[in-house]
Amino acid sequence: MRHVLLVMAAMGCAQPALASEPLRVLTTIGMLADMASAIGGDCVQVEALMGPGSDPHLYTPRASDVQRLDRAEVILYLAPELEAQMTRALDAMRTRKPVLGVLATTYAPGDLLDDDGQPDPHVWMDAALWAQAIPQVTAFLGDARPDCAAGMDTRAAAYATRLTALDDWVRDAIATIPEAARMLVTAHDAFNYFARAYGIEASEAVAGISTEAEASIADIREVAAFVIRNAVPAVFVETTINPRTIEALVAEVRALGGAVEIGGALHSDAMGEPGSVAGDYIGMIWSNTATITAALGGDLPPLPEALADWAALRNIAP
Template sequence: MKKITYTIVVAVILSLSACKTDAKKADNGKLNVVTTTTMITDLLHNIGGDAINVVGLMGSGVDPHLYKASEGDVAKLVDSDVVFYGGLHLEGKLVEVFEKMEKTNKKTVAVSDALDKKELIGSEYFASNYDPHIWFNVLFWKRITTYVANELKKLDPKNTAIYEENSKMYLEKLAKLDSDLRETISQLPEEKRVLVTAHDAFNYFGKSYGFNVVGLQGISTATEAGVQDVQELSKFIIDNKVKAIFVETSVPKRTIEALQASVQSKNQNVTIGGTLYSDALGDKGTVEGTYIGMFRYNVTTIVAALK
């Protein structure tokens, strides 16, 4: 898929948006929604249901930190009525595109705006100075659900009842998810709750559920792990008797394999406990292809490997 520079992306979107008519929307009368990550796409499907058209830019296994817009993405953005994205520089330079689109009549919504910055985990190593992996706090995701539903109601008031009913049902499912996760995690002794992954995507998860989380790479996968990082983390694994470490679907597994090899070179053993979903959901149509299914799978995998 051909990638294009962000200067061209912005220029094309602004010029075509100025000429755009309502013909596209008039096809079925529904709101045309574009989303970035798979987590946000799943959220909009749950809240909007059949009342909206949803098109996601990123698919399963796609790393939003490194994602670059394609020519096809430009067409999707031009035809949209609203764009929902993560914010906090999760989508890298795409955020610049969304911010400039907002200066036209194109509506863009950062779902992270639903949260108070004081509640976020700070990071001096990330562009926004905040960890953007906010979906790993279910209570945050519940708040974001209400925020997104309210934004849809403003844009499409005739379907207010649908958005209210769908969001209410989804909030109930999220409450059940949080309760079930806590029950599963309670099976794991506190001293074993050490989660070592490819990059720092799970800090909100750790804070919510009592895990010590250590990532080989930083919060953004744009930051490469060096030899010293591998050596330091292998020592941590040995000192803390960590049984298993985890690969992520959106990050090349070679970094974790290098970490495992480093531990083994010191005559110690650590297994790769499984592959976790971090920056993207699983394949469409699978259980892990939904936010709730992804979270359940991750926690079950983690607990089973660390027990």
């Protein structure tokens, strides 16, 4: 009997020790890593395959990525419509460990079509739409670490509160731009949800929803005509895309007698360097909003109380 008790005690000891090891989470894009870290807290150790400046539409797994996929306990990705070159590597993992495709498990397929009926994966551009993925990600991480599930629920609720505050603030910021200037011209078509959610009257892009097809001269001419017709004051480069597309657009507008500036660089498909203002999801959206608002003639409103901690961390005046 004594022997049995000792064995049971030994088993009882071994289990919490195993469970307290942080869950090794691997995500494709940084925005998912941010969500998993915010929800998982100390229960997770999160890594993203794609860093700042990586274009998820074009990203192809390297040899070292296969090892990282192997080492992970669970994997999060967005959708084949985004990480198009990752599909085979992710499918190979699916038989061996939990792999969550966040887009397909969160949204109804018909909800994610642009005006031309193309599926658009850029859901992180609308903070409220992005927050809809929180319950899926929380349940997925909680299933892998049931002893952490209660803490994850609490942190998930706090993260959702911050994203709701961010969503309200972005809408208020864009509303300060003079109505006629609420037009967003970018290198690729990543801002449909941003435009729809935050009152941008029209958005135009030189390249399509994916960056896999290169923009043509005809695309540049068409967008240049839009810029001139609407007297758009500024257009934007993107951190994951070669700036030469937008430079060619600006040259074309000027050649046609129009005036336009480059309004700055937007973080369309990747967050910024770790530790920089745009190095987390809230900062990515804050930074895009600040850049767009300043270039199109608006004024940033004060940040809400729910983002005060974030602002202090990033040295931003609330």
